[in-house]
Amino acid sequence: MQGLDTVVSNIGIASLLALSTYVLLKAGLLSLGQQAMFGAGAYGGGLLTTGWDAPLWAGWACGALAGAVAGLPLAWIAARRGTTAFTLSSLFYAELTRFALTALDLGIERDGGPVGPAGLDGFGGIRAALEQGWSDGMYATAVMAMVALAVAFLVLLERRRSGRRIQAVGNDPILAAGVGIDVARVRFAVVGLSGAIAGLAGSAYAHHTTFLDPASFSIMLGVHGMAYAVVGGIGSPVGPLLGAVLDFGLFEAFRPLAQYRMIAFGGLIALLLLFRPQGLLSPSAVRRMTAARKRRLPCGLIVLAFAATALSAGTGHAAPPLRAEAVECAPTGAAFEIRCVIDLRWSQDGRPMDPATVTVSADMPSMPMAHAVRPVAATQDGKPGLYAARLVLPMNGEWVLRFGISSPVREVIHLRQCLGAACQGEKR
Known part of the structure; x- marks a missing residue:
């Protein structure tokens, strides 16, 4: 089916963005500004591969690092000023980041001409996937491997003491502090982890679309990322994936409605949340499924699949013929x-x-x-x-x-x- 690879890549990128929101929700934090870390990762990863011919995997890693660094101011606010200040500040910070990207104008000389961000004109020519021999199918596979690795990491995290501390802070921060948990430290770490996942999603988006427009990093991107996690449920890291797949699937189903499909889609989501206020994979539903049958994630196979995909493409730069x-x-x-x-x-x-x-x-x-x-x-x-x-x-x-x-x-x-x-x- 034509365009299926593009749809799969988009679902994977949206799932990563939703997972970054999921991590925050588990800690009792609500963000309206994940687009800030997403944009930082997109520009950071794109700059590394476009300006310095870095391999694609390095661009993804740089995006994750850029997202984590960009989230540090919000991490400090979450740790020191609490949840309400964090939610309000996240929106302000995201808009500030978007305006900064509109003013970012870097001219890196390559092939006799400047490349890189050009302010309001956007950031084009992010051609690393093309230059390094990645097909659309390979890229979609790599994106889904990133999603699988992120889910596996979060599942393992939730089974450890650190994950239980995050859950305790999300359930009742006062009680958590009373039993000796450093709430500020947990929140700081959670926001950093969330920023890294959002930055990875942004870098994957940049190298998938090959063009970035600062207008893309608006509040609607953050709202969609939050909606995926809420609809899917925060009972398990699989919930945000389910929310993203449902969102894209329903939106595609409503495509014949043209400009009215957003209204129909929003109404259906509202009904879903009315009958399933905790999302499809609520904590109680996950407990029932876990009690029925326990499974272990084949993390080793996931890592090997991702490594094989990432290493199958080379590096290097070729001017467009x-x-x-x-x-x-x-x-x-x-x-x-x-x-x-x-x-x-x-x-x-x-x-x-x-x-x-x-x-x-x-x-x-x-x-x-x-x-x-x-x-x-x-x-x-x-x-x-x-x-x-x-x-x-x-x-x-x-x-x-x-x-x-x-x-x-x-x-x-x-x-x-x-x-x-x-x-x-x-x-x-």
């Missing part, structure tokens, strides 16, 4: 439909790239992954090298169009498009 002489999208007149055209040429001599396999997809920066339009195959449009495709977008607004070339070479080209009476398309 193609150039796009015309990239544009325009409304067709039909409701929410646009027609996108791209003219592909070989960089060496300007010959048309024919034949080529091209797909076009779209995502809304204000709600990344939530409104993603699955790839549509582009067909040759009258002359060699010219390809066109029609997409139906769910609603008006600003979109980022992604032209994915998979053969004879692999490349991704982005175009920012605004759909609606007051909008004009602009290439990035």
Whole structure:
């Protein structure tokens, strides 16, 4: 099925973001600003691989580290000022981080031109996965391996004394302090761990989309991450995964409703929480399932699968052998439909790239992954090298169009498009 790898990658990235929220909820903390650590990880990991040709695994690790470091101010607030101050500060901190990313303009010279963040124009050219030979299927597998490792780690953590301390702080911090648990220290560590998981998700997102828009790190991203964890339930680390799969599955099912699907989706989620206020995998449900049958996670196999996937791709940098002489999208007149055209040429001599396999997809920066339009195959449009495709977008607004070339070479080209009476398309 076309675009299945993209859907799996998006579900995995959303699951990691939900797991970062899950860790906080277990400790009795509610964050509205996970997008701050997510964005720090996305920019940090992207900068490492784009500016210094680091291998992809190093970019992921850098993203996790950047997320943990970015979460330190919130960790201090959680430890010293309590839960209410943490919740309010998380939203303020996330907006401050987003504004900082809009002002971040770094020009790192590579291949005769600057690469890196360009303020409001975003951060494009994050091509490490393309340059290092990762297919979409390999990348989706790696993302799901990260999710499996994160779940395995959290399951093992909850079985240890540290996990029981986190649960005690989440249940009753006053009672926990009374029995000798350092509540401030536990909260500080939990926020750091949450930031690392969110940063890892951000780096995975950056190398998956190859383009970052500061508008992507808005409050809606944090709300969706929290919703995945709440709907799935905090009885087990598997709950946030279930919430992400349900969210994406229902949203895809409501796609025929176009701009009304958010209303239908929100109503269904509200009904679900009305009848299952503690989520699908509530603590009581998990206790019943655990009593019925105990299983151990095959952590060794998960680690080996992840290592095999990560090491199967090499490092190195190769300049793109193609150039796009015309990239544009325009409304067709039909409701929410646009027609996108791209003219592909070989960089060496300007010959048309024919034949080529091209797909076009779209995502809304204000709600990344939530409104993603699955790839549509582009067909040759009258002359060699010219390809066109029609997409139906769910609603008006600003979109980022992604032209994915998979053969004879692999490349991704982005175009920012605004759909609606007051909008004009602009290439990035």
